[in-house]
Every structure is written in structure tokens, then in C-alpha cells.
Amino acid sequence: MTSVTLQDTVESVVTKDVVWRIKWASTLVLIIGMMLTSQNIYPWNIFVHTVGIAGWLYVSICWNDRALIVVNSVALSIFVGGIINYAQQ
Numbered sequence: 001m002t003s004v005t006l007q008d009t010v011e012s013v014v015t016k017d018v019v020w021r022i023k024w025a026s027t028l029v030l031i032i033g034m035m036l037t038s039q040n041i042y043p044w045n046i047f048v049h050t051v052g053i054a055g056w057l058y059v060s061i062c063w064n065d066r067a068l069i070v071v072n073s074v075a076l077s078i079f080v081g082g083i084i085n086y087a088q089q
Contacts, residue, residue, distance in 0.1 A: 019062045026055025043086045050079040 029052035036045035053075045060068030 015062075019059055022055050023059045026052045026059065028052075029055065043083070046079055046082045046086065050076065050083065053079060 029048060033045050033049035033052055036048055053072055057069065057072040057076055060072050
């Protein structure tokens with residue numbers, strides 16, 4: 001039988017709270033990135049999107065959600081490629 005201590009419960013709640021905050025902060029950052037893209041504000045849109053996607057990748061890893069891990073890994077690779085392309089110009 002496994003016993004759950006108060007410390008385990010507190011650590012779990014704190015971890016969920018941190019992931020919750022990162023999830024919503026990353027969502028807000030992605031919305032800002034979309035607004036920058038719609039106004040053709042380049043390269044800031046790529047930088048902002050990269051931060052938001054990195055946050056969502058962290059959340060998806062914490063959740064162990066493979067579909068979100070795949071989509072966010074691919075998106076992060078695409079945006080990092082765009083940053084590298086911009087840096088080489």
C-alpha cells in the first residue's frame with residue numbers, strides 16, 4: 001500500500017499550479033504572436049511565437065500528451081529554422 005504524505009500533495013499542487021501558469025502565459029504569448037503576424041511585424045512574430053511554443057512544449061511534456069508534444073516540437077523546429085534563416089540574412 002502506498003501512503004501519500006502532505007509534502008507529496010503540496011508538491012503536486014505546486015507543480016500543477018506552475019504548469020497551469022505556464023500554459024496560460026504561453027497561450028497569451030501565442031495570441032500576441034498571431035497579432036504580430038497579422039500586422040506583418042517580422043521578425044518579432046517569430047521570436048514571440050517561439051517563446052509561446054516552447055512554453056506549450058514544456059506543458060505537453062509535463063502532461064505526457066504525445067499529440068501536443070509532436071505538434072509543438074514540429075512548430076518549435078519550424079520557428080527556430082525561421083530564426084536561423086533570419087540571422088543568416
